[in-house]
Amino acid sequence: MSDAPALLAEAARLAEAAFAHWLPPESEAPARLHRAMRYSMLAGGKRLRPALVLACCRAAGGSDAACAPALVAVECFHTYTLIHDDLPAMDDDDLRRGRPTCHKAFDEATAILAGDALQALAFEAAAALGAEAVRVLARAGGSRGVVGGQQDDLDAEGRTVDGSAEDRALLERIHRGKTAALITASCELGAIAAGATASQRALLAAYGESIGLAFQVADDVLDATASAAVLGKTPGKDAAQGKLTYVSVYGLEAARCEARALLDRALMSTAQLGARGEVLAALARFVVERDR
Amino acid sequence: MSDAPALLAEAARLAEAAFAHWLPPESEAPARLHRAMRYSMLAGGKRLRPALVLACCRAAGGSDAACAPALVAVECFHTYTLIHDDLPAMDDDDLRRGRPTCHKAFDEATAILAGDALQALAFEAAAALGAEAVRVLARAGGSRGVVGGQQDDLDAEGRTVDGSAEDRALLERIHRGKTAALITASCELGAIAAGATASQRALLAAYGESIGLAFQVADDVLDATASAAVLGKTPGKDAAQGKLTYVSVYGLEAARCEARALLDRALMSTAQLGARGEVLAALARFVVERDR
Numbered sequence: 001m002s003d004a005p006a007l008l009a010e011a012a013r014l015a016e017a018a019f020a021h022w023l024p025p026e027s028e029a030p031a032r033l034h035r036a037m038r039y040s041m042l043a044g045g046k047r048l049r050p051a052l053v054l055a056c057c058r059a060a061g062g063s064d065a066a067c068a069p070a071l072v073a074v075e076c077f078h079t080y081t082l083i084h085d086d087l088p089a090m091d092d093d094d095l096r097r098g099r100p101t102c103h104k105a106f107d108e109a110t111a112i113l114a115g116d117a118l119q120a121l122a123f124e125a126a127a128a129l130g131a132e133a134v135r136v137l138a139r140a141g142g143s144r145g146v147v148g149g150q151q152d153d154l155d156a157e158g159r160t161v162d163g164s165a166e167d168r169a170l171l172e173r174i175h176r177g178k179t180a181a182l183i184t185a186s187c188e189l190g191a192i193a194a195g196a197t198a199s200q201r202a203l204l205a206a207y208g209e210s211i212g213l214a215f216q217v218a219d220d221v222l223d224a225t226a227s228a229a230v231l232g233k234t235p236g237k238d239a240a241q242g243k244l245t246y247v248s249v250y251g252l253e254a255a256r257c258e259a260r261a262l263l264d265r266a267l268m269s270t271a272q273l274g275a276r277g278e279v280l281a282a283l284a285r286f287v288v289e290r291d292r
Numbered sequence: 293m294s295d296a297p298a299l300l301a302e303a304a305r306l307a308e309a310a311f312a313h314w315l316p317p318e319s320e321a322p323a324r325l326h327r328a329m330r331y332s333m334l335a336g337g338k339r340l341r342p343a344l345v346l347a348c349c350r351a352a353g354g355s356d357a358a359c360a361p362a363l364v365a366v367e368c369f370h371t372y373t374l375i376h377d378d379l380p381a382m383d384d385d386d387l388r389r390g391r392p393t394c395h396k397a398f399d400e401a402t403a404i405l406a407g408d409a410l411q412a413l414a415f416e417a418a419a420a421l422g423a424e425a426v427r428v429l430a431r432a433g434g435s436r437g438v439v440g441g442q443q444d445d446l447d448a449e450g451r452t453v454d455g456s457a458e459d460r461a462l463l464e465r466i467h468r469g470k471t472a473a474l475i476t477a478s479c480e481l482g483a484i485a486a487g488a489t490a491s492q493r494a495l496l497a498a499y500g501e502s503i504g505l506a507f508q509v510a511d512d513v514l515d516a517t518a519s520a521a522v523l524g525k526t527p528g529k530d531a532a533q534g535k536l537t538y539v540s541v542y543g544l545e546a547a548r549c550e551a552r553a554l555l556d557r558a559l560m561s562t563a564q565l566g567a568r569g570e571v572l573a574a575l576a577r578f579v580v581e582r583d584r
Contacts (some may be wrong), residue, residue, distance in 0.1 A: 024435055029465065033435050084408060089400035108381035112404065113443050116376060117435035123415040125429035127423040134426045138416035143316055143325050143409035151325040151405050173321065281295040283563065 004051075004286035007279055011051035013065060015071040016042070022072045022125055036106045036114035037121075040079050040230050043097045048215075048287070049074040052183060053190040054281060057203045059276045062194025069128035070189040071138060075105050076122035081146055083115040090154065104118060119158070126189070133192050140185035149177020156244035174244060178217070180212025207269035211284045214262035218288050220245035226291065263288045296343075299571055303331035303343035307363040308334070314364045314417055328398045328406035329413075332371050335389045340507075340579070341366040344475060345482040347575060348496045350567045354395070354486025361420035362481040365429060368414035370474060373438055376408040381528070382446065405413035416567060425484050441469020448536035459541050466536060471511070472504025499561035503576045506554035510535035510580050513547050518583065555580045 019041055024034045050071040057067035086101040087108065088095040094104050097191045103111035119141075126133045139145060152174045161167055187208030191201040223238045238245045246255040266284040270277035311333055316326045342363040349359035378393040379400065380383040386396050395403035411433075418425045431437060444466045453459055479500030483493040515530045516539045530537045538547040558576040562569030 028436075030435070030440050030443040030447060031449060033440060037435060081410075084404055087401075087404065089404060107469075109379075110443065111447050112376055112379065112381060113435075113439050115412065116372075116407075119411050120430045120434035120439065123426055126432065127426040127430065129423075130424065131421075131423045134415055134423065138419065142404075142412035142416065143329065144320075147405050147409040147412065148322050148325060151322040151402065151574045153404075154401050155322060155324060165386040200515040234390070257360040 004279070004282040007055060007283065008047055008051045008286075011054045011071065012047040014054065014068065015047055015075055018068045019075070022069075022121060025234060026227050032073070032106065032110055033117060036102055037112045037118055039105055039265055040083050040102045040114060041075065042119070043099055043172040045097055046080075047075065048283075048289075049078050049183065050185040051283060052186040052208065052211075055279050056187045056190030057194045058190075059204065059273055059280060060191045060194035060196035060200045062190070062196075067193035069125040069192055070124040070133065070186075070193045071291045073122045073129075074119045074189060075218070076125065076143055076183065077137060077146075080115040080118035080122065081141075081150070081182075082120070083111050087111060091241075093237070099247045129189065129193055133189055136185050136188050137194065137279075140181040141187075145177055145181035145185075147177075149179070149181065150237055153178060153243065159240045159244060161242075161244055161248045163249050167244060171246065171249050172243050175246070179216040182207055183212030183215060184208035203238045203269055203272055207220070207266050207280060210266035210269065211287050212263050214259050214266065214284070217246045217255055217259040217262065218290065220247045221252065221259065222290075223247075224252060224290065233254075233286040259288045281286070296574040297572070297577065299526070300339055300343045300578075303346045303363065304339040306346065307339055307359065307367055310360045311367070314318055314361075314368075321343070323411060324402055325405055326397065328394055329410055330403045331397055332375050332394045332406060332526065333410070333557050335391055337389055338365065338582075340575075341370050341475065341478040341518065343575060344478040344484070344500065344503075347571050348479045348482030348500075349486045350482075351496065351572060352486035352488035352490075352492045353481045354482070358487075359485035361417040362478075362485045365414045365421075365425070366474065366478045366481060368410045368417065369429060369433055369438075372407040372410035372414065373433075373442070373474075373563040374429045375403050375410070377433045377442060379403060379513060382442070383533075421481065421485055425481055427479050428480050428484065429559055432473040437469055437473035437477075438467075440479045441473065442472070445470060447534065448461060450534045451536060452537055453534075455541050455549045459536060461536065463536050463541050467505055467508040467538070471508035472501055475504030475507060476500035495561055495564060499558050499572060499576070502554050502558035502561065505580050506551050506558065509538045509547055509551040510537040510582065511555065513544065513551065514582075514584065515539075516544060551580045 026038055027033045028034055033270055053067050053070045053074055053091060083102045085091050086096055087103055093101050122222055125136055126137045152170060154168055184205055187204040188201060191204045263284055267281055270281040309421050315330055318327050318330060320326055343361050343367055345362045375394045378388055379395055394406055405529050414425055418429045444462060448462055475498055480493060480497040483496045555576055559573055562573040
């Protein structure tokens with residue numbers, strides 16, 4: 001199968017089956033917290049990170065069952081970051097995937113706690129794959145990865161963007177931290193779940209880094225060009241908030257070229273995997289060419 | 293050594309030496325985030341959880357070096373929960389350990405992110421002890437532990453407390469979740485670091501649960517009776533916020549009796565450890581008899 005939408009749908013099905021095992025039921029106290037966790041986890045979304053886990057696990061010769069805890073780990077982690085990023089003190093978003101954000105549907109305190117609990121659950125699930133999986137997720141998700149990227153993003157707000165070397169260095173840190181770190185970790189967790197060799201893991205990590213950066217460049221392009229109806233969240237917010245994005249630093253056309261160059265780099269990695277790399281190539285194209 | 297203050301000082305020294313290895317330097321970007329993490333981690337505090345790790349590791353025959361990552365894991369985790377609990381949307385505290393809280397010294401977004409990054413760092417450190425240590429920390433720290441207890445605590449705010457069975461059940465959940473869960477996990481991590489037998493670990497976990505509950509009862513008593521100068525944080529906030537505490541449900545004298553009963557239960561566990569249990573007994577007394 002080298003069809004990205006089919007893989008995404010399959011990963012979503014497997015991931016949601018695994019969530020049923022890992023997420024506490026709504027009836028369990030504290031019910032408000034568990035409702036909020038499930039509200040955000042079951043809000044749909046592309047399930048790109050689980051798809052990467054699944055495809056990388058298969059590419060390294062692992063079974064689908066082997067990577068189930070990794071599907072949970074990456075999506076819990078990703079969802080926690082979305083809940084916290086949407087908070088009033090952060091990006092202050094009311095809409096996510098076409099529905100009220102967690103703090104709008106519940107309240108701010110519950111949203112903070114739901115995010116916190118999902119982070120803990122992500123690590124509990126990662127621990128089912130062993131300590132190395134926990135280390136990969138923790139490094140990608142900490143102050144040198146996802147959280148650092150979000151801080152850089154906030155610090156850059158209101159900055160006068162003139163394409164200086166400083167702008168470009170900060171943009172690179174934001175893109176690596178906010179998005180590429182967790183996407184790379186998703187690929188590595190798939191490899192770890194499969195018991196991959198060191199060279200397989202390195203190849204899949206390199207692939208993940210290319211498409212992680214491509215994903216964020218594509219996101220910057222979409223924010224600048226798509227409508228709310230298509231996007232399912234408020235578009236044009238980056239420009240309104242004076243955010244540092246690939247588009248604001250390099251312009252729209254350069255952003256499109258960069259996404260294409262990163263895609264080519266990812267395809268060079270997948271070519272080394274032969275037939276097993278085909279679905280990864282399709283996913284890479286999907287990331288760059290998606291319209292939401 | 294069966295002197296609790298000396299053990300606390302020793303644990304603080306060992307923990308702070310380990311932080312130097314694990315915490316990113318202030319000079320590393322994003323500097324604001326790393327400054328906030330260090331500000332809260334190096335704010336002093338009792339270092340009770342590292343002391344429990346150290347004492348339990350020694351009681352199970354482990355070396356001090358073996359438990360260094362666990363000292364970092366429990367204190368990073370504890371500090372993250374304090375930073376988030378202090379946020380305006382949660383307990384809205386301006387003062388912690390006699391200094392401005394993290395969101396007052398920095399800003400709300402940075403405080404949320406510093407807490408998030410410290411949680412990730414806690415799991416990275418726990419992973420150095422293996423996957424079982426991560427599982428213990430994640431279960432204690434998730435929606436069925438620390439985070440659940442904080443949600444219960446917030447949900448109970450403004451409740452009309454009349455000592456009903458429902459009040460008592462909710463209070464028990466709050467005390468187990470908010471405080472006892474992480475204190476129990478600290479004792480277990482010390483045991484795991486030492487390579488303890490299952491029966492040693494169970495004994496140390498039972499000890500941890502007793503003093504964890506005792507700690508929170510003592511905290512409720514202190515909030516109702518101590519002054520800000522002694523406490524280093526705003527006292528009387530529980531009553532002002534209509535919080536469900538041992539004192540509000542059972543009254544001050546009953547709270548003092550309960551703390552004593554829990555102490556006796558902890559001392560029964562330590563008695564089974566012979567001479568190795570002496571310092572744990574001293575720590576248990578310290579927890580109940582402290583004045584801040």
